[in-house]
Amino acid sequence: MPTFHITDRAGKAHTVQVDNGLTLMEPLRELDDGIEALCGGMCSCATCHVFVTPEWFSKLGTLHSDEQELLESTENFRAGESRLACQVKVTDALNGIRLTVAPEE
Numbered sequence: 001m002p003t004f005h006i007t008d009r010a011g012k013a014h015t016v017q018v019d020n021g022l023t024l025m026e027p028l029r030e031l032d033d034g035i036e037a038l039c040g041g042m043c044s045c046a047t048c049h050v051f052v053t054p055e056w057f058s059k060l061g062t063l064h065s066d067e068q069e070l071l072e073s074t075e076n077f078r079a080g081e082s083r084l085a086c087q088v089k090v091t092d093a094l095n096g097i098r099l100t101v102a103p104e105e
């Protein structure tokens with residue numbers, strides 16, 4: 001069960017343990033100042049936008065074209081840091097990851 005270090009939208013730090021097999025969306029939507037995830041993980045709303053530190057970005061797996069296009073349409077897109085939390089599967093390889101919830105659009 002990997003441990004994640006999350007900075008929420010209000011700037012508050014959280015350390016949470018997350019079950020493998022979920023997506024990053026699940027723990028983030030539980031936080032008071034986390035993500036909305038309005039589309040429920042269907043890669044169509046971008047309300048689950050997060051920034052990961054560059055050293056972790058390459059460990060998150062492939063960015064598919066639909067995710068890339070949606071992220072690039074957001075005001076706060078950062079190449080090499082932006083991901084949609086609903087598109088990232090939780091595995092032990094992500095133990096220790098640091099991520100920040102993107103500002104509300």
Ligand code: FES
Nearest residue numbers: 039041045046086
């Ligand atoms: S929850 Fe809507 S795009 Fe991720």
